[in-house]
């Protein structure tokens with residue numbers, strides 16, 4: 001289950017649910033690794049962590065087709081890009097954050113586009129699960145290709161991987177970059193080049 005503290009997008013007050021099983025498990029985990037919750041004044045930490053993770057993983061098992069709402073015919077034939085969408089996700093191997101930005105460009109089918117804000121919702125939905133940067137990149141591209149029927153999609157993700165920099169496997173500040181192309185951007189070299197330039201890539 002998941003639960004959200006506060007208000008939803010329409011401003012409705014949401015009742016706070018507590019996942020007791022997750023709270024118990026978190027308490028047991030912290031005790032197992034030697035944290036004395038009482039001595040450190042951390043009695044409420046298991047409940048806070050359970051709540052936080054419910055939010056961070058609220059994109060699980062939800063699909064993406066409900067995000068888009070109405071799509072609009074524009075009569076245009078050009079590319080549409082949404083750049084610098086911030087995201088926060090959790091590496092599925094260590095449950096440590098990786099975060100950065102997502103750049104999206106797509107070629108609409110017959111000029112049909114979705115609202116710009118829908119792409120930020122899509123990114124959040126896909127980022128809010130135990131993830132890998134490579135898979136997240138592909139899932140964003142595939143969702144746009146599938147849900148909007150886009151002729152081509154190119155997605156670029158640039159991130160900081162805390163699990164690697166904190167353990168010293170990557171020098172601090174190292175950015176990891178992944179990209180995924182579908183449809184015409186995969187098949188046609190010059191279409192790919194144009195999409196890449198639209199995302200601010202080097203020629």
Ligand code: ZN
Pocket residue numbers: 091092093094095096163164
């Ligand atoms: Zn990791």
